[in-house]
Amino acid sequence: MTKQLITIMCAVALIVSACVADLEPVSLPVVDYTSELRGMLSFDSTARRLLSGVYKRNEGTTRFGDRIAVAYDGQVVTMYTVRGVAFFTLRGGIANDSVKLVGVWRGVQGSETGIARLSIRPSEGGREIAEGKGNGLGLILRGEITTSSGSRESYVIEKVDATNLRQLDFEIIAHRGGGRNSERLGVSENSIPMVLLAGRLGATAVEVDIQRTRDGEPIIFHDPTFTARTVPSPYVIGDVDNYTLRQLKAVARLVNGETIPTLDEMLDVIIDSTELRLVWLDVKAPSVMDAILTSHARAVERARQRGRDVDILIGIPDDATFSAVRNSRLFGSLEIDPKTGTLPILCELGVDRVRDVNARVWAPRFTAGLQSTLVAEMKKEKRRCFVWTVDDQNFISDFVSNGEFDGILTNYPTLLAAMFYTSPKGR
Amino acid sequence: MKQLLVIWLVLLLSVRVTVKGAEGADTALVKPATEDEQHYIMAATAVDWWRGGLSAGVVFSVLPQPLTEYPIPAPMIELRGRFALPLNLAIYGRLGSNIATNIGQIGAMWTLNLPVVSLGGGLSGFITYGNITYIDGFNVVHERLTFYPMATASLRLEKVTLTARIEAEVLSYRRSRLGDAEGDNGNDRKNQDVIGYTRYDRQLTGGAITLSIEQPFWKNTHILLGVTFAYSRTPYQAWFLYNTFDDRLFSTEFFAGFIL
Numbered sequence: 001m002t003k004q005l006i007t008i009m010c011a012v013a014l015i016v017s018a019c020v021a022d023l024e025p026v027s028l029p030v031v032d033y034t035s036e037l038r039g040m041l042s043f044d045s046t047a048r049r050l051l052s053g054v055y056k057r058n059e060g061t062t063r064f065g066d067r068i069a070v071a072y073d074g075q076v077v078t079m080y081t082v083r084g085v086a087f088f089t090l091r092g093g094i095a096n097d098s099v100k101l102v103g104v105w106r107g108v109q110g111s112e113t114g115i116a117r118l119s120i121r122p123s124e125g126g127r128e129i130a131e132g133k134g135n136g137l138g139l140i141l142r143g144e145i146t147t148s149s150g151s152r153e154s155y156v157i158e159k160v161d162a163t164n165l166r167q168l169d170f171e172i173i174a175h176r177g178g179g180r181n182s183e184r185l186g187v188s189e190n191s192i193p194m195v196l197l198a199g200r201l202g203a204t205a206v207e208v209d210i211q212r213t214r215d216g217e218p219i220i221f222h223d224p225t226f227t228a229r230t231v232p233s234p235y236v237i238g239d240v241d242n243y244t245l246r247q248l249k250a251v252a253r254l255v256n257g258e259t260i261p262t263l264d265e266m267l268d269v270i271i272d273s274t275e276l277r278l279v280w281l282d283v284k285a286p287s288v289m290d291a292i293l294t295s296h297a298r299a300v301e302r303a304r305q306r307g308r309d310v311d312i313l314i315g316i317p318d319d320a321t322f323s324a325v326r327n328s329r330l331f332g333s334l335e336i337d338p339k340t341g342t343l344p345i346l347c348e349l350g351v352d353r354v355r356d357v358n359a360r361v362w363a364p365r366f367t368a369g370l371q372s373t374l375v376a377e378m379k380k381e382k383r384r385c386f387v388w389t390v391d392d393q394n395f396i397s398d399f400v401s402n403g404e405f406d407g408i409l410t411n412y413p414t415l416l417a418a419m420f421y422t423s424p425k426g427r
Numbered sequence: 428m429k430q431l432l433v434i435w436l437v438l439l440l441s442v443r444v445t446v447k448g449a450e451g452a453d454t455a456l457v458k459p460a461t462e463d464e465q466h467y468i469m470a471a472t473a474v475d476w477w478r479g480g481l482s483a484g485v486v487f488s489v490l491p492q493p494l495t496e497y498p499i500p501a502p503m504i505e506l507r508g509r510f511a512l513p514l515n516l517a518i519y520g521r522l523g524s525n526i527a528t529n530i531g532q533i534g535a536m537w538t539l540n541l542p543v544v545s546l547g548g549g550l551s552g553f554i555t556y557g558n559i560t561y562i563d564g565f566n567v568v569h570e571r572l573t574f575y576p577m578a579t580a581s582l583r584l585e586k587v588t589l590t591a592r593i594e595a596e597v598l599s600y601r602r603s604r605l606g607d608a609e610g611d612n613g614n615d616r617k618n619q620d621v622i623g624y625t626r627y628d629r630q631l632t633g634g635a636i637t638l639s640i641e642q643p644f645w646k647n648t649h650i651l652l653g654v655t656f657a658y659s660r661t662p663y664q665a666w667f668l669y670n671t672f673d674d675r676l677f678s679t680e681f682f683a684g685f686i687l
Binding site: 107110112173180182227229369391392394395398401 | 492493494496497564565566567592603606621622624625626669671672673675676
């Protein structure tokens, strides 16, 4: 009897623990933008600038807190909130001196999502936007949002600060191209669709990870091995560098169905199709450093030809990568920035190593604290300082308010954008 | 609260009357603890005053996968104990450590013996102290106080006691600090470089179900074997992963020990 009981209990425990896997997927509601915005004129860059800024809540739902940052990414108007850690992606238009915005919102730390329908009356800023005048201060967005439970909540916010948030010299760096798979954004970490989404999440920069294939091709992938977390296929398992690029392109699909991009493919998309200002290449395969530096040089040239101001940095996370960079035959071909006299390198090691390799960026781990003295030293040498990877709201608040870093790497660019833009430093 | 007190007093009175009237009769509504049960720790069985047990063992946790991304085991050594007080009350507690995470728990419960089952209810406080400053680059200290109201039911078989315990998790206090140590990266850090936060929350952050078996093993030694299924926003063993998910996460904790 005893033995049976123990056996039954162990079996139940194993079954239950095996059954519980990841978080439930999140589906965004569908909006028919064509019918919602029929007959309206699209926003131009002036309208987007007038909409951009910091807003305060006047009436309605409190689920997004009292301060809201409004920015834009391409044609899309975006909103970021600290409370609820939500991002909005809104499309809109102008008709009869009124502005209409419609889109979806999503709380990225949970599964809350819904539709937002907002408008600006002619007397509350709509006319100003239609005529492209003023700075947008005092304009009022009013309307309603729906929630995951189907309820409707009114929402009225007013613009109280006219800073063009996208112009601020602070990098909101999204981890793994925008977010991890566990954020359930509907696109996979380190994928092309993820970097296309990153700007809407609030990012001004992205960090992507570089692994290698068996035939020496740098690819964008985080883990050294394939698991169900990243590539849910029974046929793609084991070490990443056991597969050739051709094999991976043929059979490996990320959790949301995308193919694994090469480094060249990723950099081309970032340059051609995003407004991201900086790319942090987190090298996890130093053995293909020559190929990485070749891709880097090619991308820098491509950006120059297209007039894109994007800083592509070679990340050095450890001693092996440090040696690989220094010993690469292409190290000498890295271009020195004429303004700062530094190389396009981001070094996570100590400051001596940063100087040794003349890195443009020093990036210590967040658990070392604010490190004010060293940050000041680095800035005096015209180097930038980023800190990684900060997700906790309390620590983000400390780094934003009390730190002197030039950027923060996070899995929640939405939260960082909302906190930075609505903080005194963000203005 | 008053109702709970009245219910408790009525139950207590009925138990005392029944025990007095039964005097060992097989028809008693309550069944005193056997000699084996006097040692058990997780069971709701009421035992003689000042009797109880202390187990030394190990815990093996599987941290929530969305937080860790990879299956990361978190073993810990622990002591669990329970000692009976008058009026069917008992104190119970737990101490555990894997160096990075250190825990201490102490609580009180009231128990009631019935012929086949025993029932109990109680409240405990649970302190977590996490420290990984000894790992280069992880200059982090964390403290946390959580309360666990619980209800327990035990099935009293001939030699074995099978116990199910259900607990709510109420987070009360958190404190985290970064950059405490000086000299990291060769830098003499100033006090203003230390960052951190203190929060008094008092929020329901989750709950847990624990199933356990206690039985004789060899001579006077008994064994304790169990599993806890926790569903929590703040799994204590994952404090250094800084959970940022609004969702409650599932984690499993297996434990085994020898009752000394």
